[in-house]
Amino acid sequence: MIYLDNAATSWPKAPGVAEAMTAALGAGNPGRGAHDQALDAGRILLRVRTRAARLFGAAPERVILTHSATHGLNLAIAGLLNPGDHAITTDLEHNSVLRPLYAARARGVELTIVRSERGVISPDAVAAALRPSTRLVAIGHASNVLGTVQPIDAIAQLCVHQGIHLIVDAAQTAGLLPLDFTQTPLAALATGGHKSLLGPAGTGLLVLGDGVRPRPFEVGGTGEDTFNESMPAALPEALEAGTPNVPGLAGLAASLDVVLSAGGTHLARALTQARRLRDGLVASGRFWTPDVDADAWGVPVVSGLILDAAGQPLDVADVADALAQRGIAVRGGFHCAPLVHRRCGTEASGMVRFSPSHLTSHADVDTALAAVREIAGL
Ligand SMILES: Cc1ncc(COP(=O)(O)O)c(C=O)c1O
Incomplete structure (x- = not known):
């Protein structure tokens, strides 16, 4: 074929992914026990966080493990917007950005969709859409139809000076193009693990900038702080409810090694x-x-x-x-x-x-x- x-x-997946996934079928439930299998699972999660932290220039505890780019985008968009806020996006976006924003609009968020020119969103067009109530800009790093890369650095500078969260959908660029929190002031970056990160389906990453705390999108068991009626306060657990996809994450850790060494x-x-x-x-x-x-x-x-x-x-x-x-x-x-x-x-x-x-x-x-x-x- x-x-x-x-x-x-992506196909095929990176060398070592299938083997890592098969081995991880023997792992336990991370954070839910002190026996070897539970500890092995915890190490797999830590491997993903440290490698993703290296790739994106972020702190490992600010790497939230998700099951897709869509999951991370929903978490960031729903968790940062309140009724009465204004949000900006673009006509280049995937439905994983648009639909969470339309859902936010139905809950009282105002939405502006900036028009692209020849596949590109100009920072000036974003600046012209800003309002005093603008809280968030959500934009894809690259269009999944046109292959055009957006001027994220300039848009990030615009946002950071106004205290606006910039959320980047890096589904088409993670593993191909650099995006580094130490260089570009992003509020959040979301990606799946299964495209150019060369990992398995059912994995994803939401990387958060310093001080950015979306409300949890899902709540449930975390293996700790059991009598708290809310999610634990600390990241990443605050945003990770339920048993994670340990075999998938083992595959993603292996593929991140390949991507990092490909440089x-x-x-x-x-x-x-x-x-x-x-x-x-x-x-x-x-x-x-x-x-x-x-x-x-x-x-x-x-x-x-x-x-x-x-x-x-x-x-x-x-x-x-x-x-x-x-x-x-x-x-x-x-x-x-x-x-x-x-x-x-x-x-x-x-x-x-x-x-x-x-x-x-x-x-x-x-x-x-x-x-x-x-x-x-x-
Ligand atoms: C630009 C873009 N954003 C988001 C997504 C959604 O990714 P996932 O299916 O991993 O949630 C895709 C996948 O096609 C995409 O191309």
């Missing part, structure tokens, strides 16, 4: 192939792709429509199926990003998204390009 759907979830090389390799793929598609004359700011395109995602001889777009589901029949995995559809498609005029059609990884080869791209040409009737 030629796997070009890494923006949905940024994964992005360069994936982008080289994404660029070849995009250039080859454009050169075929049978590809339409939205006009985005070329300087902002910075993660390995290429989306668009395949055209027939008359220049009409082929159905994206048909194209994705035809590629799958040839052993090539891509994603056709709307990518859970409704406003991006509305902005690009693909609300009715969707797009076909190709997302290579650091493991994609020249030959993989050549085979995919030949398959697209054949499907387009060339």
Whole structure:
């Protein structure tokens, strides 16, 4: 199989992930006992926190273990907003940012959605949307449809000077692009563990900036402070109720080791192939792709429509199926990003998204390009 759907979830997972997960099936319940198995589980959680802390420049106790980017975003958004607050987001966001904000709006939060230009949100547009009641800005580091990277540093400076929380959805960039709390004043960063962090599904991280304390999203057992009717006061336990996904987290600890030692090389390799793929598609004359700011395109995602001889777009589901029949995995559809498609005029059609990884080869791209040409009737 030629796997070009890494923006949905990475495949294959990092070396060592499966073995670490299998071994962790023997681990116990962390924080719920003094026997070896419970202690082993606690060590697995600590391994994830220390590695994530290194990757993002944060304190280990401020790394909250979640089960997805969506979980972390819900926790941060619901836990920091109150009725009467104003929140800002953008038309580039995934539903994991938009839907928690729409739910907050239904509870009395005011919401402004800033419009992108050629796939980019300008800090000036965010500044223009600020109000005295603005409490939070939620923005994706990179668009999962357009591959454009947003000017997070400038937006963070804007927010920090006004005492506004900046929450970054790093689902498409964690493991590829750096984002460091010691350099960029973020309130929170959320990511899943299963995309470019190369870990298993069912894992995620919410990293909190100093002094940022969302209300718990879920409450329940933590293995400590049992007679307290509320969650324990200390992080990370205050935001982690219930038995965690210990085997998944063992896999994530192993994949974080691989990502940390790769030191940024994964992005360069994936982008080289994404660029070849995009250039080859454009050169075929049978590809339409939205006009985005070329300087902002910075993660390995290429989306668009395949055209027939008359220049009409082929159905994206048909194209994705035809590629799958040839052993090539891509994603056709709307990518859970409704406003991006509305902005690009693909609300009715969707797009076909190709997302290579650091493991994609020249030959993989050549085979995919030949398959697209054949499907387009060339
Ligand atoms: C930009 C973006 N944000 C959030 C998510 C949600 O990630 P998860 O499914 O891990 O919750 C995705 C996944 O597709 C994404 O691409």
